[in-house]
Structure formats: structure tokens, C-alpha cells
Amino acid sequence: DVKVTQSSRYLVKRTGEKVFLECVQDMDHENMFWYRQDPGLGLRLIYFSYDVKMKEKGDIPEGYSVSREKKERFSLILESASTNQTSMYLCASSLGGSLGGYTFGSGTRLTVV
């Protein structure tokens, strides 16, 4: 029973391309998050959203933007992909407030060539 779905498992894009990573959750969670995970650097928060049309910058927002037009969908956009954005991208969702655990998607491994 998949609850957080990331649209692609593996993705290869060219430098300069605009890239969309999609995430959909079916648990009616208010909060949604995008992380990237790199060896030696752990998980770093890119952007998060507490509500529809609302977004907040995380620790490393540069080069990224997000869109949340519907509660269940949170998109991460790489405006002009660069090789240093090659990474594993993880989407997560949680209930409102700060008291619950996160549910993660399976991840998208993006390679920018």
C-alpha cells in the first residue's frame, strides 16, 4: 500500500534542462517536504510546505523551486539542471504540527549529464 509516490525511480537529464520531480501522497497530510541525499552529507532539506500554495525554504533551496497547487501533490523543479544536482531526491509528508512521523517516498535518483 504505497502512500507517498514519486513519479520516477531513475531519471537522467542534460545540463540546462528544466526538470520536474513529482510527489503525490494519499494520506491527506498537510505537510510535504523535499530532501536530497548525498554520500557524506546525509539528508538535507530543500523546500517544504505546510499548506496548499504555501512554501518555505529549507537549508539548500538554491537552484530549486517548488509548487503545491493541490494538497496531495508537491513538485520540485530544477530550473536549469546542473551536474552538482545529481543526487537522490526524497519526498516526504506528515500530519500538521510537529508531532508525527514522516512517510517517505521511494526516492528518485537523478543524474545530470
Place this chain on the structure above:
Amino acid sequence: SQQGEEDPQALSIQEGENATMNCSYKTSINNLQWYRQNSGRGLVHLILIRSNEREKHSGRLRVTLDTSKKSSSLLITASRAADTASYFCATTGNTGKLIFGQGTTLQVKP
């Protein structure tokens, strides 16, 4: 900004042994959570302990929290080969953001 530091970075044990992983953090928290990640996959939530709790159990997992020392430990008892994974602690403060540590890689040998 990484909130947590995990110790050890890597752990290798035999099946049936207990595995203990430690986590330290820097700022005040609402709760602390532990996650497991199998190779190349997403993270799975294991257990959450609130800042006013000291110990919590879930199956073979036991988590302790010492807010005075800003530290937590995860104990996996009677480990199995299927427990081989990376384990992360993560903390939530007033912002609601979940900040992760670097993780401990656990290998359980059959």
C-alpha cells in the same frame, strides 16, 4: 545544517546480537525520531519519542532519550540479517522541520 551526530558511523555484528546506535543533537526538540533506510530506497519511520518521554519500546526496538545530555540511543535486540540497513535519527523543533543526522550503517552477518 545537520542537527544530529550518530555514533558509530558503521557497525557490524553477528545475527542474534544486540545493536546499539547513539545520536546526539544540538538544540531543543519537540520529538526525536528514528528511521531505517535500505540500500537505495526511501526511509521508513521506526519510532518517535517525545521530549517529555525517556524510553519507548516497539517490538525489538528500544529507544531512550536524555534531554539533559541531548542524546538518544536505539537498541535493536536479537538482530537479524534483515535488519541490515542505515539508521538515522532526526529531530523536530518548533519549526516542524525534521533535521537528520548522518546515519549509522548496520551490517548483520548471518
